[in-house]
Amino acid sequence: MTTLPNLRIDGDRLWDTIMETARIGATQKDGVRRLTLSEEDRRMRDWFRGACEAAGLTVTVDGLGNMFALRPGRDMSRAPLGFGSHLDTQPTGGKFDGILGTLAALEVVRTLNEACIETETPLCVCNWTNEEGSRFAPALMGSLAHVGDFTVEDILSRTDAEGVSVAQALDTIGYRGTQKVGAQPLSGFVELHIEQGPILEAEGKTIGVVEHGQGIIWYNGRITGFESHAGSTPMPLRRDALAALSEIVLAIEGLAIAHGPHAVGTVGEAVIATPSRNVIPGEIAFSGEFRSPDADTLETVHQGLQEKVAEIAARRRVTIALDVVWRKAPTHFAPAVINAVRGAADHLGLSHRPMVSGAGHDAFSLAALVPTAMIFVPCKDGVSHNELESAEKTDCVAGANVLLHAVLSLAGGPA
Ligand code: HGY
Ligand code: MN
Ligand code: MN
DSSP: OOOGGGOOOOHHHHHHHHHHHTTTTBOTTSOBOOOTTSHHHHHHHHHHHHHHHHTTOEEEEBTTOOEEEEEOOSOTTSOOEEEEEOOOOOTTBOSSTTHHHHHHHHHHHHHHHHTTOOOSSOEEEEEOTTSSOSSSSSTTHHHHHHTTSSOHHHHHHOBOTTSOBHHHHHHHHTOOOSBOTTOSOOSEEEEEEEOOSSHHHHHTOSEEEEEEEOEEEEEEEEEEOBOOBTTTSOGGGOBOHHHHHHHHHHHHHHHHHHTOSSOEEEEEEEEESSOOTTBOOOEEEEEEEEEESSHHHHHHHHHHHHHHHHHHHHHHTOEEEEEEEEEEOOEEOOHHHHHHHHHHHHHTTOOEEEEEESSOOHHHHHTTTSOEEEEEEOOGGGOOSSTTOOOOHHHHHHHHHHHHHHHHHHHOOOO
16 A cells, blocks of 8 residues: 555556547647647547546536536535646647646546545545637636636637637537536645646756746737728828738737747737738738736736727827727736645655746636646646647656646645
8 A cells, every 4th residue: 555655646547647648639749739629629528538437437417518526525525625637728829838737636546446535625626628728718718717717608709710619519529518607616726737848957956846827918909991902002091900900910929029038929929911912911810918027017018009009000190999808917826736745745855946937727717716836847848839738748747747746735634
């Protein structure tokens, strides 16, 4: 009988599970494309449900497809401790973003089963719908609705670039569950995730003890100029929407750099309405974002962008609509859960350092509702949201063991 301090997950089984499921939505470049609520997401959800049920968990699905896999505890009067992440990916995603945290949570349960360990508090493995926000905005969609940041009606009405709504997509894959959104009680939440940045690898550290996360502002923009002949329209008479957007892109970059290192920004999408090589672009839709761990910095760059956009619009005689479609203040995680993560890393003799999360995570949503924290492990060259995303097996196993012992610390091990 393995004593609790020496309990470890089955690293080979975790790694095999990650590699096996990476075949669902595998891309030619060895990445994973599992857009939320797509056929690939359905296949991955089906696999996940089957694996959870095979591990003795009771799986429920809420009205936005959030999946909860429940494991009883000795004291069923307590709300379950939540842990997990997301199974959807970016269009050119990798094998680990979100997937590591969700499959590691399953592995923790498999390990507890084999060790015949029942925790005091029940456990709840979570798969949150549409963490990525790529097909439907906002990101963290399922977990934000769970904590009440968005109404279910609002979320169900959001559409993708083809005009398909979240409601239609959920119905198509059969994951519009009956459980009321937000009804699943949780007493806390722990999320394991790859860092998606270069710090842990550069410092040779195995574990990131994540203490807080960046605030985020997402914009949808539309620029209306005037289509005209690319050859015969004199330069001073042009109202070029793409030239205006180019200035906005550089303005976002410039504001982030000017307020660095704790500000970042980019334009990730730009679509010319009717592209043609010999027509001056007259209509463009685009998205933009800023992030910062500091609320004041976020507000400063936001205001700076408003001023710059007004100046560009006037000078170029174009109309620019810039709408904030999502805004989340910086997240501060709970000391008790941070200490459980740090204590688990120390118990396992793993090098660790405190971190701020650059990327958004479902833990950011949950932190508004219950005590929450995150565990980071390195990824190769800090690369993520790219098919090259990669992580070392030893680091993934280390992170899953920290998750195991943090969960045992928070949920209470054997009587
Ligand atoms: O945008 C993010 O940080 C996350 O990947 N959804
Ligand atoms: Mn993620
Ligand atoms: Mn991501």
